[in-house]
């Protein structure tokens with residue numbers, strides 16, 4: 399379990415992380431989501447003891463990271479996939495880490511196979527594509543078989559097959575009862591990966607809830623209706639308290655369920671060609687919640 403309590407990081411006058419409090423529980427993939435510059439990397443670095451908080455605390459299973467003797471056996475992390483000596487081979491990089499953490503040499507072959515790099519294990523990392531570096535970073539995180547894992551933007555540079563693989567990997571790790579925190583600035587990446595979300599904007603907490611709860615608090619749900627008698631149906635539904643907006647050839651109805659709209663249309667013998675409840679889109683919910691809390695906007699000249 400990761401517990402973040404009142405965590406704050408200031409760089410001079412700028413506040414990168416502002417009084418963040420949240421908990422990441424085992425058995426789930428928790429998505430750590432926010433626009434560019436929201437403070438995700440800074441938070442993860444503080445959880446891992448690489449940056450010192452200005453105030454507040456971050457603990458892993460009740461202790462600051464630095465007090466865990468087991469190192470890679472306790473926490474695995476992918477922070478910056480470029481952070482590997484380019485002249486080293488993938489295997490040499492992992493062997494050095496295994497040795498330094500008292501891990502058996504066989505773990506190197508195991509994780510290389512798990513991430514699909516066994517065929518290039520002896521090649522210099524300098525020649526790796528971004529996707530291959532990400533896979534090596536993931537292998538590094540898995541090396542100590544740790545119960546707590548943090549991944550900062552792990553999907554960057556992966557091809558669609560790689561994205562599918564990494565989703566399955568994270569879900570598998572959570573199913574084994576591990577604590578898995580995965581950051582991204584794209585909701586679409588989290589939609590099929592995370593079951594819980596911690597959302598931040600400009601260093602502050604915006605939401606900490608399940609994916610379903612998050613979707614529900616975003617865009618209001620409505621029902622799309624198509625009928626050859628829009629004026630008549632609009633009058634009937636409005637009398638029942640619904641709000642009806644024409645949208646192209648269709649109507650968007652809020653305030654009544656699809657079932658009730660169907661009943662009313664049937665009673666008045668109004669023909670319907672379509673009756674479809676909108677499901678609130680996660681992307682729309684994310685955009686709505688982070689609007690105004692984005693550090694860098696297109697066209698913004700600050």
Ligand SMILES: Nc1ncnc2c1ncn2[C@@H]1O[C@H](COP(=O)(O)OP(=O)(O)OP(=O)(O)O)[C@@H](O)[C@H]1O
Nearest residue numbers: 409414432433434435436437438439440441583693
């Ligand atoms: N060493 C530093 N010195 C000064 N400012 C910093 C430093 N590190 C980060 N920041 C600032 O802190 C804010 C948060 O940055 P951070 O990298 O944590 O965001 P992020 O959510 O990970 O963004 P991205 O999705 O772009 O990686 C940004 O405004 C950034 O410019």
